[in-house]
Amino acid sequence: MTISYSRCALGLSLLCGAVLLPAAAAQAPADPAVAHQAAAKTSISQNSDALTFANYLEVSVTHIALDLALDFAHQQIAGDAILSLDWHKPGHTLVLDSRGLNVSQISALDGDGHWSKASYHMGPNHPVMGEPLIIDFAATDVSRVKITYQASSTASGLQWLTPAQTQGKQAPFMFSQNQAIHARSWIPLQDTPAVRSTYEAKISAPEGINVVMSADRRKLSSTQTQFSMPQAIPAYLIAIAAGHLQFKAFDATSGVWAEPEILAQAHEEFEDTPAMIKVAAKRYGDYRWGRYDLLILPPSFPFGGMENPRLSFITPTVIAGDKSLVSLIAHELAHSWSGNLVTNASWRDLWLNEGFTTYVENRIMEDLYGRKRALMEQAIGYGELLAELPQLDDGDSVLHLDIGRRDPDDAFSSVPYVKGQLFLLFLEHKFGRERFDAFVKGYFNHFAFQSIDTASFRAYLKTHLLEAYPGIVGDAQVDDWIEGQGLPAFMTPPHSEAFTSVDEQRRAWLDGKLDAGQLQTRDWVVHQWLRFINEMPRLDLSHDKLAELDKAFDFSHTGNKEIAFSWYSLALDNQYYEVLPPLDAYLTQIGRRRLVVPLYQSLAESKQRAWAKAVYLKARAGYHPLTQSGLDRLFDIR
Structure with a gap:
């Protein structure tokens, strides 16, 4: 499932014509x-x-x-x-x-x-x-x-x-x-x-x-x-x-279901799905589920995607028109190995599903779209995690989360996704890709069609990596990653050179050395736009500066829901309420929790609480019960 940005928007949460395995070749158990x-x-x-x-x-x-x-x-x-x-x-x-x-x-x-x-x-x-x-x-x-x-x-x-x-x-x-x-x-x-x-x-x-x-x-x-x-x-x-659903095939064993009004658009946006299946199967073993289809749900779907086997449920908010958010598809597909094939045995072991999936998703994106894009998505996910960690209780920053009997929908965060991915990237770096790829493929095969816990993973890791190649990574470091709070002090953060010029231009604009119209953005991809917006100052960016940005780039009316979310978040943090009219339309058109709940929370803590409540009451019927439950509590609706 994709909830946070690093998982869904860019596949991380930005997230042809390949020949697939015929259904008869699917590696299902004989009995x-x-x-x-x-x-x-x-x-x-x-x-x-x-x-x-x-x-x-x-x-x-x-x-x-x-x-x-x-x-x-x-x-x-x-x-x-x-x-x-x-x-x-x-x-x-x-x-x-x-x-x-x-x-x-x-x-x-x-x-x-x-x-x-x-x-x-x-x-x-x-x-x-x-x-x-x-x-x-x-x-x-x-x-x-x-x-x-x-x-x-x-x-x-x-x-x-x-x-x-x-x-x-x-x-x-x-x-x-x-x-x-x-x-x-x-x-x-x-x-x-x-x-x-x-x-x-x-x-x-x-x-x-x-x-x-x-x-x-x-x-x-x-x-x-x-x-x-x-x-x-x-x-x-x-x-x-x-519902009123129609189907259009990508190839013999994959395709997309959607309402007819968006079917052609969805088919074009996600036409690389067969190629994703092909590269994932080459790296991690046969795709074992027969078909792999997508279902595009109405805008009220509360998550980015859901990895239901043979039929991933997908939010329409990732149909951007330029394939800039298709890492979401890579994420849900990756669950065909990590999560669906090898499953966390309890929800405190969620990182075994989502950490592996976020890692595999990023490898699929690298194989298809290049190392540059994969590194940008890693860096964005890392930045999102850093922003979220201070808001979490210390215990909730642990991979092996002690969830107890809390509602999982409230307890989950980006920790099992991004911290889990960073742990696997650490192991990949330490042991080398050749060894680590063999380890991951062997892990999926060994535990195929089983539900396992963190202790089982650790035992397999110890036998097939730590002891097979001694002196590289020790138990204490594994403990720090899995049972420790926050991020280990010895980790190396992901870095993308593609963000260097973005950061330089943002600083030049903030210092008044460049006008917004002078920024060199012609070749920027969505990841760079998100970096540009997300690293802007909070609380003290002037309204004149924000108006200059919106005039130059029309962020308030962008069709990319991820860029819009980042822009509205920046505007609200700086109390720039000129965005309220387009924000009204945004909040009433989509129900994806990650893209609406934080905006409502920001508004509820401001002098615009009454405005936000009125918008929510207007939009509420179109939101999923999971979205409604949290927002009802926020606005004291019973």
């Missing part, structure tokens, strides 16, 4: 259920996830079969979920995660093949985790459980949009966002990354609505679609979307 059980047992011996009610140490779900109907009129999803169970010890009780689910019936299948009703009840509500669904069986050999239920119209993992809130204004739209612990709001399951399951689904939707999921897709009729995911994945990677 996904067996592969899942092996992976589950590996994680079970190592992890205890504090953010799940599930008793997965005793019994784990190996397969999920869904039969669901989408009700756009009432904004609800309802039907049956059949869970296949693998008992690790004899037992009579299954505990699942749920949040706001209305369960009407539960049946159990015993060893003799007989279905019978099972008793169940909901445990007390936890403000972060929801409610445990506790199911009691008469027998100890239950192999499947069938749950008939209805999700709430306010399910935290789903957003329902009216036609007016979509690109085309023709049909309603619905999409899920399960990470980190929102799958439980629309499916009763074991909502922990420690447990991996295969899944299948039959989804019913109204005429004219196309349904897509993170799985193989087969249209059964004009109102029913069937899906199958043969590889075992954690619950947060189950994904669904439905």
Whole structure:
């Protein structure tokens, strides 16, 4: 998932015609259920996830079969979920995660093949985790459980949009966002990354609505679609979307889904996707998921992207018209190895997903677009991290984050992304690229289709790098990176020569030696513009100076959402409220949390709080529930 700038905007967060592996060549395990059980047992011996009610140490779900109907009129999803169970010890009780689910019936299948009703009840509500669904069986050999239920119209993992809130204004739209612990709001399951399951689904939707999921897709009729995911994945990677969607292929095994109004634009912007797959597979091993498609979501999508296997969800805010933000695609694709293939076993191990992904993303960008661009993106990510670290509690600057039972959506920061990437860049520099590339590729192969914790990574690192090439990096340095606060004193910051002239011109303009119109910006790329804006003085830049910049470069009306965000942030920090009219339009057109929440926070702490609240109330219906929850608290809306 991409949240912070370094992850999504430039792929970091800036983030042809290659021939891909045919679907039949995908390296799926021969028996996904067996592969899942092996992976589950590996994680079970190592992890205890504090953010799940599930008793997965005793019994784990190996397969999920869904039969669901989408009700756009009432904004609800309802039907049956059949869970296949693998008992690790004899037992009579299954505990699942749920949040706001209305369960009407539960049946159990015993060893003799007989279905019978099972008793169940909901445990007390936890403000972060929801409610445990506790199911009691008469027998100890239950192999499947069938749950008939209805999700709430306010399910935290789903957003329902009216036609007016979509690109085309023709049909309603619905999409899920399960990470980190929102799958439980629309499916009763074991909502922990420690447990991996295969899944299948039959989804019913109204005429004219196309349904897509993170799985193989087969249209059964004009109102029913069937899906199958043969590889075992954690619950947060189950994904669904439905709306007036059309598809356009990049090649035989990749393409893009979008509303027809932006399909051609998205296809052109992201046409390098097959080339990205090709270079990533060459460096890190075969792409093992069959297809790789993109889904362009409505502007309300709260994140830059979400790495759902076979179908990455993508924000439209990275369609810039010049491919300047396509590192987001590289980031979500990189998750096909780091995150989806090798998964963090609990959310305190998030850096294993996102640190590796940010590193791999940057290597993909270097292979396709050159070392200069990759170094700029590294430097921008590092600068963003430095700006964020002083705002964090000391404990939250640790890679191996002690999240406890806090809401992950509030606890996550750029630390697991950028600090994780910097740790891997440190290892790459120390051991050399040839050795480190072999290490990373071997790591992905060794732990493929498993959920692992930080201790497992450290053991693998010790065997395959530290002890294989002794005297280069010691355990104490690894401790400093993984368990230490902030950044190690011995690290070497990323540096980009492409920013040297940018910094020189900014200083010359600030000192009055150059007018804005005299700045040599003709060949600047988006990364250089962001550097130019982000390093400007806060609090004491004169309004005349800001007006001069806006007149010369029209930042207030740029179509690049990342540049606009940096410009509005600079203006608000310096109380330059002449930007409020275009800022109103910006805040009501997009709902990506990273691009709107900081601006609202800045406004709420200023004399423009009332203005900001009025804009939010106008825009609120078009924001995702995750965005709404934080901003409701900010503006005391109940």
